[in-house]
Amino acid sequence: MFNPTDFPKPTLISVNGVELEVFEAGRQNAGEPIVLCHGWPEHAFSWRHQMAALAAAGYHVIVPNQRGYGNSSRPTEVTDYDIEHLSGDLIALLDHYGYEDATFVGHDWGAMVVWGLTLLHPNRVNKVINLSLPYQERGEKPWIEFMEEILGGDYYFVHFNRQPGVADAVLEDNTFRFLRNMYRKNEPLGEPEPGMVMINLANAETPLGEPLMSDSELAVFVSAFETSGFTGSINWYRNLDRNWRLLAEVNPIIQQPTLMIYGDRDAVPKSEILTNFVPNVEVVNLDCGHWIQQEKPEETNQAILRWLEQQDAT
Template identity: 85%
Template sequence: MTSTDFPKPTLIPVNGVELEVFEAGRENAGRPIVLCHGWPDHAFTWRHQMPALAAAGYHVIAPNQRGYGNSSRPAEVTDYDIEHLSGDLVALLDHYGYRDATFIGHDWGAFVVWGLTLLHPTRVNKVINLSLPYQERGEKPWIELMEDMLGGDFYFVHFNRQPGIADAVFEDNTAQFLRNLYRKNQPPPEPQPGMALINLARAQTPLGEPIMSDSELAVLVSAFETSGFTGGINWYRNLDRNWRLLADVDSIIHQPALMIYGHRDPVARSENLAEFVPNVEVVCLDCGHWIQQEEPEETNQAILKWLDNRDDA
């Protein structure tokens, strides 16, 4: 699926906002799969998965979540916490009349899917997450923990402690930042002072190889030139709030789950995933962070094989 034949979106009112939603396989009503993108991304990230899932008999629903694309971008930072983000997805199911669905998330979308499953377990029947494993809720809030371990220039910490700084740099260098970010087979980064993503946004020369064609990249550039980056970065600014909001929920994911890692993804794998996700199967593909775009066929095969086995069970 190319940028020209990606589905046309619909704006759907949910949970006090509007989401820009892309669909495939509407004829498969009753078998919903909801695809949740990460940062800084777009529903377009699922362009390789949507036709394959529709062909396999699923009603595929891919929203631009709040803060992204032409979806609503509320002004309040706290409007991007896990209660709001998961509430949007619950309301999306209500819109279609679905009691539950299979959810697939990548990167921040995986965090939202894990959180949705904890907060609204009856609305999720299966979980498939890429890159980001379940994040254990320890004794210290996540941003505080990262600041202690990784310092103030680590991008999660920087987004929280210096609000607005990175947002402005990314918006001043939108096309260059996204071009430099969506790469594969980069050499190991050289240690350097400052905030790595700001340095990346200002870098004149990209490293490694592009994972998108120019026309595909243009879809993202156009979207972020319209939306800016603050809405998506506000997801990061709620991490400690999310830590508090998840304090009293059952911390175990009881649903069947598939975890797909990229072998060269810098995101750390979980050493104790099965403690919190006991019904998990793990697959590792030979790629970096942008798993479903770097290895689309292998990703589709892993997802469809796992779903077939669940449906046959």
């Protein structure tokens, strides 16, 4: 297990009207930048196993706590968490360091941000590596509206939007239990009642499944969310239909070389049409659940570094 004291110390960087808490490794390399984007409910610390390996390979590794997370800014307006703002933060971060473009890596919601960033700012993204969440086709109906029709009002994406503040309060009252029960190996998170899964996880007193991490690692996440609360991060979900509209006029095809890493036991379904929208993609499947880079760190590092080496050789 990783010793949290070995994680780099952060810097607060002012970009795009907010401050981002940013962790770095390998800046002295003066190498190609690679930006790692966490998911929900996570933290830059979720990339702790990747930072040293990528820095050792010569990259300048940049890992922000995105807005709403950790000690980064938490704007009060819900619309300040739409894809234009989230991608704008990352572009401004590149500008801060003086980089024209970078490789972007995303997991879970971080993958959604990287997909959107690549659509909105294709000239600033040279390669894409995403974990768990494949490219989401825009479709004919806004995403929350579509999910509500198919999965019902208790599905957590819909619940977050239709009952603002309810889940936020439950998760904040039960932060330790919720995160302990979220971060487990090899198991889908949606059983037995997928609609209210997040609230169920927060209310479950008995630990569920095999822990993903040590108590000291878990404490990093718990402390961060006890400080930040959950509203800022859940506001990302509350912009899904707004994002659907914001992406209406962009070219939906991602041309950048892309690596897609799935967990075979992940509840997030694999895409059957990925190459329709991401034609230059390579797919890797690992035997793990949703928290891919934390559950299978060595395999994840090997897959990423092998693919990057192949791209550099072409």
